[in-house]
Amino acid sequence: MSSQPVDPAKPPDNKCKFCAKFCSLSEVKCTNSACDTLLHGKCFDSIAKIVPMKKEEFRCKYCLGDGKVSSSSTDVLLLHKEIDCLTREKQLLEKYVSELEFSNTILKSKTPAVSSTLNSAVGFFPNSSLVNTYSQAAKKVSPSAVLVIKPTDINMGNAKLEQELKSKFRPSQLNANVTGTRLIRDGVLVNCADVK
Structure with a gap:
């Protein structure tokens, strides 16, 4: 042309x-x-x-x-503007990458602490104590300090058994802390714990 x-x-x-x-x-x-x-x-x-x-x-x-074409032509001006935009974009991407690297190092430093906490929590709750279903919960043996007392005489009532228990049983002699009693069918439940 x-x-x-x-x-x-x-x-x-x-x-x-x-x-x-x-x-x-x-x-x-x-x-x-x-x-x-x-x-x-x-x-x-x-x-x-x-x-x-x-x-x-x-x-x-x-x-x-x-x-x-002179150096002040439109194409050159457009190219200068595009270069400016690309350098700004590069700076922003570098800043974003550095922030991601920083957060990544923080996450890596926190990972051993979290994993050791999880391992200690799993060791604290053994799999046998974890209950998933109702039938497992019903079959679960709890290590609570509960004493179940049943009379040898079938004709003896629960009230009479409780009176005899209170008169003959002294928790202080056994270093036991009785927190409560409850009448159950054919016996008495005594909730107690060791005195520390």
Whole structure:
């Protein structure tokens, strides 16, 4: 694509190259002196919204195609902006990676403490003491300090058995702490614990 030749015998075409309507000479003109491309101010503004450029640096597509692009052209400006955006994105990603590395080291330092706590908790609750179903809970033997006393005489009632128990049984002699008694069918339940 070469630039539009300017014929000195032909009068300049005063039409906007964007909208093809009449354009006065005071509008935006290509900076190449050999080119007669004109644009309306509004047409230039609509182009400048898409491709950022200044009116003083405007070059038409024919002049840009000649390879006479200056360092302040639109393409170079766009590339500089893209480079700035990419460097900012790189900085943000590096910051994000460093934060992730920091949180990863914290998690690695906490992992042995948590695993040792879990191991000690599993050792504290052996599998035999864990109950999953109702039938296992009903069959479970609890190590609580409960004494069940049943009379040898079937005809003796629970109230009489409790009276004899209170008169003959002294918890202080056995170093036992009686926290309560309860009458059950054919006997008495005594809840006690060792005195410490």
